[in-house]
Structures are given as C-alpha cells and as structure tokens.
Amino acid sequence: MGNAAPFLFDVTRLVWRRWAGRYPTGVDRVCLAYLRHFSRDAQAVVQHRRFRRILDSRSSAALFELLAEPNPSFKPRFVSQILASATRSRVAGEGRLYLNIGHTGLGEEGFRRWLREADVRPVYLVHDLIPITHPEFCRAGEGDRHRARMNTILTTATGVIGNSQATLASLASYARSSGLPQPPALAAWLGSTSLPRQDATVAPASRPTFVMLGTIEGRKNHLMVLHVWTRLVQKLGSRAPQLLIIGQRGWECEQAIDLIERSETLRGSVIEIGRCGDHELAGHLASARALLFPSLAEGFGLPLIEALSSGTPVIASDLDVFREIGQGIPDFLDPIDGPAWERMILAYAEEKSGAREAQIKRIAGYRAPTWEDHFSEVDRWLTAL
Secondary structure, eight states, X not given: OOSOXXXXXXXXXXXXXXXXXXXXXHXXXXXXXXXXXXXXXXXXXXXXXXXXXXXXXXXXXXXXXXXXXXXXXXXXXXIIIIIHHHHHOOOOOTTEEEEEOSOTTTTSTTHHHHHHHHTEEEEEEEOOOHHHHXXXXXXXXXXXXXXXXXXXXXXXXSXXXXXXXXXXXXXXXXXXXXXXXXXXXXXXXXXXXXXXXXXXXXXOOSSOEEEEESOBOGGGTHHHHHHHXXXXXXXXXXXXXXXXXXXXXXXXXXXXXXXXXXXTTTBTTEEEESOOOHHHHHHHHHHOSEEEEOOSOXXXXXXXXXXXXXXOOEEEEOOHHHHHHHTTOSEEEOTTOHHHHXXXXXXXHXXXXXXXXXXXXXXXXXXXXXXXXXXXXXXXXXXXX
C-alpha cells in the first residue's frame, strides 16, 4: 500500500481552501485540473506547518475523491478518513517527481530539507511574479515571501512549468538579476472551462452592459473603471451603460469597495455579484457588449479566454501576456488611460458598433487552449525529465 504511483501531488492548498469553505480562485481551478489529470497516477502529499507527509495509495485515493467534488461533509470525513493516516505515514519518495502546483510551503522553514530527506524531484508550476514585480498590489510583506518561494523553485527544481511565455520571461529575468540558476522550463497555456453558450434564466439587459470578472483587488484596476463609470453616468444619466462586477472581494481594494457601496452616482449602474455559477456567468457574458480586463499586472488571464470562448469581445490592458494568449483578437488599451477606456466603452455600447463587429469577426477564428492541450505538452515534457 506504500509506493505504487509514479507521481506525487501536493494537495495542501486544496485541503485548506476546502477546509476554510473558500470559493475556488484561478489558482485553485488549476490545482483541481491537475488533480483530475494525475489522481490515478499519483499519491498525495500534505503539509501543515512543520508536518509534511506522503500518503499511502489508499489514503491518497480517498483524499483525491474527497477533493474532486464539493462536499459539505469535508471536515469530518477528512479528520476521520485521512488525518490519522497522514500523521503516521512514513512513505518514501524514492526519487519520484513531486508536483507542487499551488506554490504551497515553498517559503517555509524545513521545506528544502524535506525535499532531500523524502527523496523527491520537485516540479513547480509558476503562476506569476507579481508580488516581486508589483508589490504595491499585494499584502504587506508578500514580496519577501514570494522571493523566498521563487528562490526555492530556482534552486531546487527538477523542472518548472510556466502558465505563459510571459511568466517564464519574468522568472528568467528574476533569476538573472538574483544570480540564481534557471532549471528546465516549459510554457504551457492553461486550459479553459467550457461555459454554456447561453442561459435563459438570465434576463436580457435593458441597456448596454459590460462585465468585469475576477477577484476585486488593486491590480485588477477596478478603481479606474469605476471613475470612468462615474463620468459616464454624470454625462448620460439613465442612458449610461451598466457595469457588472463579478468576483469575490480581495485585498488592496478599499477605495473601489467604497465607491461600489456608497456612491449615489453609481447606484443602479454598477452591480456587484460576489458569487456566480457557470450558468449565470454564461448568461452575463452572452448579453455583455464586452468583457473589460484592465489589469495592471497578470500572470495569465482566464477571464479573457472564457469570454472569447463564449463569443464575447474583450477590451483588455496592453500587457504582454494578454497579447500572447489573446491571439490578436481583443482591443488593447493602456491600463491607466481612463479617457481611452471611456471612448472605447462608448464605442462598444453603440447599437451598431463597428469596433465590436470587427472583433466579433476576429473571434470567429479563435481556438481556446484546452486542458487536453496543456497536459499533452506537460506529459511529454515530464516523460523527458
């Protein structure tokens, strides 16, 4: 029952997110995709403070099954079925590849020692270097913590998977500036979750509607868009477009939240939707004039892919990663040029919008990256490792 699988998969992030009852973020969704792909060929790794264990095959299978689907009885089942096994487990790594997809534990004391003592060969997925390149958009101290994570990755990795060429370029730049080695690396675009093309339960919008999708946090640039909307309402009154802000509240976003909650000007024109299922989201995207994606920094950008996959135009920041994954389809703007965003939004709000129709024609040739594509590349690369 000890060592039967060729891979070791760290599920720690998924465990604590499920334990806390948190709604899955983009990183969580990537971890879940890896869980679905590798669960038959892997054993689980769990970490808790200084506690790190490889679970045996039976306990791993039970934990993978528990994590694969939302389960209201997660806590009692984890405690009764998994925790005792994890505390007494003494399974060895035996030189197997260890997949850490959620950056879990990389800055913790003792992690590197565990890699050596457990005899594992780590492969990491790097999502972004934003806490290092843009610390102003992150929690205080997150830059130092992320440097510790990246230092661990660069000095211990058997291989690194980047979610984009832009992310790997950022990692390589950091490695060069820090005098650290650059392990073998693969850029593999993340797959997208197919959304229903339409949802009849969502009523058509009574006026032109735009969508922002993602956690409300400083780098997502909600504040700039809310200032744009304030001007639109002041100029157009009830004829102003409507903005749907879909996403959980995050950090460094107090000013944006104040406007959403307290601005009389924006009341009725800006609607916040904290939780949104796939069917509801599909309906909102189907009725939107465009997805707005004005981020100041991103490692990837799943909302862009989800919108284009749904046939919804995208107005996005002019970021390298958006140009990479957007395949020449979205309209790109400087993320701090509010007047340019205002002009583009008004152009897209027109009933017969030439800019919007031109992008819809470009979308016709769009092929979304899939998880099958991603894992086809990853599997070949891991075999070579």
